[in-house]
Amino acid sequence: MLTFLNRALRWSTGLMAAMALFTIMLLTLVDVTGRKFFNHSVPGGLEVTEILMVIVIFGALPLVSWRGEHVVFDSLDAFVPSWLHRTQQRVVHLFCAVVFAWMARLMVMRADRFSEYGDITVHLQLPMAPVAWVMAAFLLITALVHLVFVFVRPPEPAFHGAAQTGDAA
Amino acid sequence: QTVFSVSSWVPPTHTLSVAQKNWCDALEKESSGRMKCNILPKGVAAAPGTFDAVRDGLADISYTVDGYTPGRFINTQVAEFPFLGDSAVPTSVAYQHIYTKYFAPLGEHRGVKVLGVFTHGPGIIFNSKQPVKTVDDATKLKFRIGGGNINELSKLMGFNTTLKPAPDSFELLSTGVMDGTFFPDESVASFKLNMIKHATTFPGGLYNTSFVFMMNPAKYNALSAQDKAVVDKLSGEFAARLFGEGWDKVDAASRELQKQQGVARVQADESFIKAVAAKQAELEDKWAAAASAKGLKDPKAVLAEFRAEIKKIK
Amino acid sequence: MTAALLGFLGVFAMAFLRVPLAVAMATAGFVGMGLLRGWQPALASASQVIFETGFAYVLSVIPLFVLMGNFVARAGMARELFNAANAFVGHRPGGLAMASIIASGGFGSICGSSIATAATMTRVAFPEMKAHGYKESLATGAIASGGTLGILIPPSTILVIYGIITETDIGKLFIAGILPGIVAIACLCLAVVFVTWRDPAAGPPAERFTWRQRLAAIRGIWGVALLFALVIGGIYGGVFTATEGAGVGAAGAFFFALARRTLTPRLLLEVLIESSRTTAMLFTILIAAMVFTNFINFTSMPADLRDFVLQFSPEPIMVVVVMMGIYLVLGMVMEELAIVLLTIPVFFPVIMGLGFDPVWFGILIVTIVEIGMISPPVGLNLFVINSLLPQVKLMTIYRGVWPFVFADVVRLGILIAFPVIALWLPGFMNR
Ligand code: NA
Numbered sequence: 001m002l003t004f005l006n007r008a009l010r011w012s013t014g015l016m017a018a019m020a021l022f023t024i025m026l027l028t029l030v031d032v033t034g035r036k037f038f039n040h041s042v043p044g045g046l047e048v049t050e051i052l053m054v055i056v057i058f059g060a061l062p063l064v065s066w067r068g069e070h071v072v073f074d075s076l077d078a079f080v081p082s083w084l085h086r087t088q089q090r091v092v093h094l095f096c097a098v099v100f101a102w103m104a105r106l107m108v109m110r111a112d113r114f115s116e117y118g119d120i121t122v123h124l125q126l127p128m129a130p131v132a133w134v135m136a137a138f139l140l141i142t143a144l145v146h147l148v149f150v151f152v153r154p155p156e157p158a159f160h161g162a163a164q165t166g167d168a169a
Numbered sequence: 170q171t172v173f174s175v176s177s178w179v180p181p182t183h184t185l186s187v188a189q190k191n192w193c194d195a196l197e198k199e200s201s202g203r204m205k206c207n208i209l210p211k212g213v214a215a216a217p218g219t220f221d222a223v224r225d226g227l228a229d230i231s232y233t234v235d236g237y238t239p240g241r242f243i244n245t246q247v248a249e250f251p252f253l254g255d256s257a258v259p260t261s262v263a264y265q266h267i268y269t270k271y272f273a274p275l276g277e278h279r280g281v282k283v284l285g286v287f288t289h290g291p292g293i294i295f296n297s298k299q300p301v302k303t304v305d306d307a308t309k310l311k312f313r314i315g316g317g318n319i320n321e322l323s324k325l326m327g328f329n330t331t332l333k334p335a336p337d338s339f340e341l342l343s344t345g346v347m348d349g350t351f352f353p354d355e356s357v358a359s360f361k362l363n364m365i366k367h368a369t370t371f372p373g374g375l376y377n378t379s380f381v382f383m384m385n386p387a388k389y390n391a392l393s394a395q396d397k398a399v400v401d402k403l404s405g406e407f408a409a410r411l412f413g414e415g416w417d418k419v420d421a422a423s424r425e426l427q428k429q430q431g432v433a434r435v436q437a438d439e440s441f442i443k444a445v446a447a448k449q450a451e452l453e454d455k456w457a458a459a460a461s462a463k464g465l466k467d468p469k470a471v472l473a474e475f476r477a478e479i480k481k482i483k
Numbered sequence: 484m485t486a487a488l489l490g491f492l493g494v495f496a497m498a499f500l501r502v503p504l505a506v507a508m509a510t511a512g513f514v515g516m517g518l519l520r521g522w523q524p525a526l527a528s529a530s531q532v533i534f535e536t537g538f539a540y541v542l543s544v545i546p547l548f549v550l551m552g553n554f555v556a557r558a559g560m561a562r563e564l565f566n567a568a569n570a571f572v573g574h575r576p577g578g579l580a581m582a583s584i585i586a587s588g589g590f591g592s593i594c595g596s597s598i599a600t601a602a603t604m605t606r607v608a609f610p611e612m613k614a615h616g617y618k619e620s621l622a623t624g625a626i627a628s629g630g631t632l633g634i635l636i637p638p639s640t641i642l643v644i645y646g647i648i649t650e651t652d653i654g655k656l657f658i659a660g661i662l663p664g665i666v667a668i669a670c671l672c673l674a675v676v677f678v679t680w681r682d683p684a685a686g687p688p689a690e691r692f693t694w695r696q697r698l699a700a701i702r703g704i705w706g707v708a709l710l711f712a713l714v715i716g717g718i719y720g721g722v723f724t725a726t727e728g729a730g731v732g733a734a735g736a737f738f739f740a741l742a743r744r745t746l747t748p749r750l751l752l753e754v755l756i757e758s759s760r761t762t763a764m765l766f767t768i769l770i771a772a773m774v775f776t777n778f779i780n781f782t783s784m785p786a787d788l789r790d791f792v793l794q795f796s797p798e799p800i801m802v803v804v805v806m807m808g809i810y811l812v813l814g815m816v817m818e819e820l821a822i823v824l825l826t827i828p829v830f831f832p833v834i835m836g837l838g839f840d841p842v843w844f845g846i847l848i849v850t851i852v853e854i855g856m857i858s859p860p861v862g863l864n865l866f867v868i869n870s871l872l873p874q875v876k877l878m879t880i881y882r883g884v885w886p887f888v889f890a891d892v893v894r895l896g897i898l899i900a901f902p903v904i905a906l907w908l909p910g911f912m913n914r
């Protein structure tokens with residue numbers, strides 16, 4: 001089940017974050033080139049960047065939680081007996097699930113506020129409420145990831161996976 | 170004793186922070202020390218979030234720019250229109266009169282207790298490259314602008330503009346990424362825009378900005394009747410005048426500085442002014458439609474009264 | 484002050500129970516704000532901070548500089564830098580550690596983020612040092628401290644943020660970072676000398692290179708030089724802003740990696756997802772730090788600190804020294820960007836009032852941030868290395884980094900005593 005969830009996250013929220021980041025990069029390049037050589041920048045480029053940033057940050061968050069990449073003090077680990085370790089892990093994951101779910105709730109509040117006043121972006125006049133909804137959805141998925149780990153032991157090797165990707169050349 | 174948490178999203182030396190502090194001093198004095206302010210070291214929210222911060226009681230008192238939350242406020246856009254007035258006090262006070270008479274009952278600022286509304290001085294075209302007298306001169310340059318009516322107007326005028334936050338101005342202009350920006354006089358000094366060489370003025374300004382100074386309503390309601398009376402006395406025209414005077418003072422100081430900096434000041438050609446007026450007429454029609462949809466009766470008449478009121482105060 | 488201290492205590496209590504730092508800071512900040520100001524404002528504050536930090540144009544420099552670093556690493560440029568530095572100093576005791584510091588400096592010239600620099604050099608330099616029998620404490624200490632050069636040597640995310648909040652010329656700040664960066668490399672290399680003098684087994688010498696090999700290695704770094712010229716040249720030439728420079732730099736690095744045929748679609752996706760993950764991890768901490776900062780903003784701590792430093796105003800330089808002392812202490816326990824955002828509005832006006840140069844103060848602030856990133860227990864660079872090297876205990880990293888923290892403090896002293904180091908180069912910029 002864990003492998004399936006891993007793939008599911010990678011090819012959904014992970015892929016969205018990756019594409020958003022790549023788009024921000026290209027958008028900046030096109031914007032700068034356009035302004036320098038063709039005297040016109042991308043209309044509303046700043047707003048699009050902001051919206052894409054939301055997808056990069058919050059879209060990759062479930063994967064960060066999935067791989068246990070949040071910054072954690074592990075200096076006391078040596079003093080925690082092994083029988084207690086799993087229990088500690090469960091409690092911490094439950095706590096994280098609650099906090100991220102609560103953050104999702106806060107973003108729903110924000111979305112409601114935006115729709116109440118009808119807030120839009122300056123240039124493209126896109127409604128703001130859906131942006132907050134997207135944040136809420138990603139935060140909720142993150143909370144669910146932590147909730148899974150309350151019941152299922154997290155995949156140990158994937159924890160430090162960043163080291164495996166090394167550089168190619 | 171009541172202590173208000175006061176938030177400001179510009180540095181403590183900026184005229185907005187100073188005017189707010191002066192208001193606080195007046196409050197403390199008028200209430201014989203029963204009410205005072207605790208000015209927070211750092212703003213509780215960035216400018217666009219300040220309205221909500223006051224509404225939710227994160228700060229008790231602060232101010233914001235209505236245009237920073239596009240889509241939220243329609244009526245207040247009248248204070249962003251060109252050709253309003255050449256100094257901030259008359260436009261602020263006239264705006265306050267119109268606001269009390271027509272806008273306040275419609276409740277666009279619902280959720281906060283409005284202490285006052287005001288504007289800054291006339292908006293000017295600044296640039297570091299060449300004198301701008303005609304529409305053609307202006308369309309040759311790249312400008313940084315903020316949002317609001319001026320953004321719509323620039324689009325119609327065919328200016329080459331990019332929306333960037335005001336504090337980015339120094340970097341954009343000093344590196345030559347942009348040629349100019351639209352600002353009131355004050356900003357040349359406060360953003361240290363020492364690369365500016367040319368200014369183009371319009372009678373009454375090319376644009377303006379609608380500000381609101383506000384208090385958390387729960388905090389207000391909890392005051393004694395005596396204290397409420399003090400706050401009410403310092404609200405409305407008193408607050409509008411206070412902030413307006415602040416803007417006028419720093420505008421004048423900045424004009425002195427611009428002289429030393431060698432900024433050449435010209436007025437836009439008659440043809441330029443006419444072109445702006447023609448495009449603005451379209452925007453005013455659009456605004457009138459949007460405002461009547463929001464419940465304002467006869468918006469065009471309100472606008473006319475606003476302009477007449479400014480002249481009267483002058 | 485008591486409220487603030489209780490807040491810090493809460494963060495540490497949770498962190499020691501293994502609650503992620505971000506979750507601990509957000510929780511403590513929210514509860515603190517709720518108790519101090521009421522639950523409704525606390526909810527509003529947290530929800531605004533999350534949204535504003537996630538929806539912020541200027542902060543797009545962070546993912547873009549991280550992405551640039553990852554593309555550059557993928558193109559093999561970090562290894563070329565390391566090889567070039569290694570060719571010259573590798574044969575000395577602790578030479579590989581020095582090489583990783585020098586290479587970090589070079590990498591810092593095309594990467595604006597300390598974390599990205601540290602992460603990249605961990606992958607390139609740590610295996611080499613390990614293979615040559617280096618102690619893990621020295622290897623990780625050198626990489627962690629070298630990584631911080633990423634924000635001192637331009638381009639730099641922290642200098643952009645400092646420039647924005649204090650309205651200081653970002654171009655001048657960037658140029659001002661170059662000489663202090665060289666001083667920093669020298670100080671950190673001296674720390675390596677000190678460590679290997681105390682314990683020669685910590686960093687045994689590697690093989691010596693001939694001059695022919697050295698010249699060949701030097702020629703290998705032209706790619707880095709070209710990217711540096713593109714980003715810094717573009718910012719100076721007024722083609723783009725520092726914020727946009729990150730995007731152009733990332734795109735430049737992307738095309739480099741493409742041209743060197745080191746990217747397949749699969750690897751591209753890998754790099755993008757990895758950069759996004761690093762971004763998400765950083766922003767989670769950033770958001771949580773902001774929630775916590777908003778709570779501190781309502782305590783008396785900022786005003787108490789300002790009053791404390793103002794006592795020394797008859798001796799202006801003492802104000803600076805005391806301020807730096809406060810920063811060193813805060814830097815141990817707080818996330819650095821949070822410190823900058825919280826204290827600059829309080830301290831900057833004091834510094835300007837005493838007539839000091841904003842560019843010089845900016846360089847001091849970056850140095851402080853660098854120290855904070857490697858001073859235990861809360862040091863972002865230490866955490867990054869820890870997450871990349873699961874086999875190395877965090878305690879080992881803590882032990883190994885102290886000589887480098889000390890070297891950085893010495894460098895800070897030098898920069899305070901000789902402002903000319905920071906101000907000489909920007910003095911030539913006529914704007
Ligand atoms: Na750098």
Ligand code: NA
Pocket residue numbers: 814815816817854855856857858859860861862863
């Ligand atoms: Na630290």
